[in-house]
Amino acid sequence: MSDKRIVYLDHNATTAVAPDVLEAMLPYFTGKFANPMSIYSISQDNRKAVEDARERISRLLGAGDGRIVFSGCGSESDNQAIIGFAMANRAKGKHIVTSSIEHHAVLNSCKYLQKQGFEITYLPVTNDGLVRPSDLEKAMTSETILVSIMFANNETGVVEPIEELAKVAHAHNAVFHTDAVQAVGKLPIDVSKMGIDLLTASAHKFYGPKGVGILYANRKVRLDPIIHGGEQEKGLRAGTENVPGIVGIAAALEKALADRESETSREKTLRDRLERELLARIPESFANGAKAERLSNTTNITIKYIEGESMLLFLNASGICVSSGSACTSGSLEPSHVLLAMGVPAEHAHGSLRFSFGRDNTDADVDAVIEKLPAIVERLRAMSPVWEDHLKEGR
Amino acid sequence: MEPYSEKVMDHFMNPRNVGEIENASGIGQVGNPVCGDIMKMYITVDNGVITNAKFKTFGCGAAISTSSMATELIIGKTIEEALTLTNKAVAQALDGLPAIKMHCSVLAEDAIRSAINDYLVKTTGTGLPGWKPHEDEACQA
Ligand SMILES: Cc1ncc(COP(=O)(O)O)c(C=O)c1O
Ligand code: FES
Numbered sequence: 001m002s003d004k005r006i007v008y009l010d011h012n013a014t015t016a017v018a019p020d021v022l023e024a025m026l027p028y029f030t031g032k033f034a035n036p037m038s039i040y041s042i043s044q045d046n047r048k049a050v051e052d053a054r055e056r057i058s059r060l061l062g063a064g065d066g067r068i069v070f071s072g073c074g075s076e077s078d079n080q081a082i083i084g085f086a087m088a089n090r091a092k093g094k095h096i097v098t099s100s101i102e103h104h105a106v107l108n109s110c111k112y113l114q115k116q117g118f119e120i121t122y123l124p125v126t127n128d129g130l131v132r133p134s135d136l137e138k139a140m141t142s143e144t145i146l147v148s149i150m151f152a153n154n155e156t157g158v159v160e161p162i163e164e165l166a167k168v169a170h171a172h173n174a175v176f177h178t179d180a181v182q183a184v185g186k187l188p189i190d191v192s193k194m195g196i197d198l199l200t201a202s203a204h205k206f207y208g209p210k211g212v213g214i215l216y217a218n219r220k221v222r223l224d225p226i227i228h229g230g231e232q233e234k235g236l237r238a239g240t241e242n243v244p245g246i247v248g249i250a251a252a253l254e255k256a257l258a259d260r261e262s263e264t265s266r267e268k269t270l271r272d273r274l275e276r277e278l279l280a281r282i283p284e285s286f287a288n289g290a291k292a293e294r295l296s297n298t299t300n301i302t303i304k305y306i307e308g309e310s311m312l313l314f315l316n317a318s319g320i321c322v323s324s325g326s327a328c329t330s331g332s333l334e335p336s337h338v339l340l341a342m343g344v345p346a347e348h349a350h351g352s353l354r355f356s357f358g359r360d361n362t363d364a365d366v367d368a369v370i371e372k373l374p375a376i377v378e379r380l381r382a383m384s385p386v387w388e389d390h391l392k393e394g395r
Numbered sequence: 396m397e398p399y400s401e402k403v404m405d406h407f408m409n410p411r412n413v414g415e416i417e418n419a420s421g422i423g424q425v426g427n428p429v430c431g432d433i434m435k436m437y438i439t440v441d442n443g444v445i446t447n448a449k450f451k452t453f454g455c456g457a458a459i460s461t462s463s464m465a466t467e468l469i470i471g472k473t474i475e476e477a478l479t480l481t482n483k484a485v486a487q488a489l490d491g492l493p494a495i496k497m498h499c500s501v502l503a504e505d506a507i508r509s510a511i512n513d514y515l516v517k518t519t520g521t522g523l524p525g526w527k528p529h530e531d532e533a534c535q536a
Contacts (some may be wrong), residue, residue, distance in 0.1 A: 347428035385435040
């Protein structure tokens, strides 16, 4: 199996570090290893590298005079934004609004706050996976301090109406956070113009290293730290700075945004062909969220009457890497909470696959899936009692 | 999740005894599609001995491979012998299952019992005393 070509279609799970990003990072592992908090000049060089990365990211995201805080991952930035904000602002109110399709980094941060006495509203979504601004409007109370809605969903790629949602939050004097882990690098984002007060991003989703995240925070937003210790990141996030990672995330973001338009349209062509061909070749299948605006690299396809893991195993045997549900929850038996929220019945949600394209994909990868998957589906359906029942009903 | 053993993968990729039996002596079905798993088991019984077994399964890799292994383990066994087969024995015969996949082997044990129960109801009018499938704790449906 080792010499087989791997078809990697799981870029929403993670991406490979781009070669020039790696090159930018390498000096900071060895020669330029000094702790940026120290006073000698080799430390000051590293301090400069960190601050330079911060400024470049700030400019790329339109952060103006807001802060860019480096963290250990997207999950940490989500925790920081939600728990750190709630703790610092609980005197103003104890109500937070989020959606039912968030990543678990947001959902479980909210669940934790619920145990601490906060009230959380989980907004529903339409069948296309969209949060309605009118639903947000109805959920807002005088107690609402924070609204957290993801920019783009990791499982379906559906892009939420962020500017409109931020406006509703602001009209009620609440702060607006968005988990933009899947959007940064793929969509144009200007936090100031869009009215975003807090934004989460993670380097490994846009060809940067794993283990580096950022939180953008509007200057007016008060946050408590969640990692306590030294004075790094102006006391907001203790821990010796991950200098190679920070250099890497800035380089990765620059590169991702430099060829964003051409690359997203290239990936969209591949994605659209895959989706069209699979839906045409596999009866009783449908694409989730396809009517909404989506990330151009993502398609989520439900294939009825068979189960996702068994498809993944067969695809893997052909060297094809995709995911079912979201990678963080596979290994649990729950069907995707995102698809359930979109009204996909549980028995069908079990049979869903997510394909997410990236820079390395070509037409040959699309061909490989089109060639292999329909036969795998036929094979699994031939041994599925639910498919048999479906055929009998049809007669 | 821990990886599947080679034996699990073998029974998943090349499942034995897939299909249906016409005029089966007993048919059992357990599981729930809402929970992501259904097993349907067919047996032929001749003089108290299970001479043939076939299955159809909707479920994960472990569900398919435990169904396959379960049919292999009961063919040639008497009803009494087949009733002593536990989910642990099925898992062991597959060189073990990842911890979170043990419930799939429970489904296989239940599918056999369900088929035997059906056979007993058809032939003697009464099924297995007190038989009912295990509750699937993982599934709330
Ligand atoms: C939408 C979303 N939020 C948060 C995360 C967590 O990011 P990280 O893996 O960097 O903690 C992910 C990654 O899976 C994601 O897709
Ligand atoms: S059948 Fe439920 S996870 Fe295996």
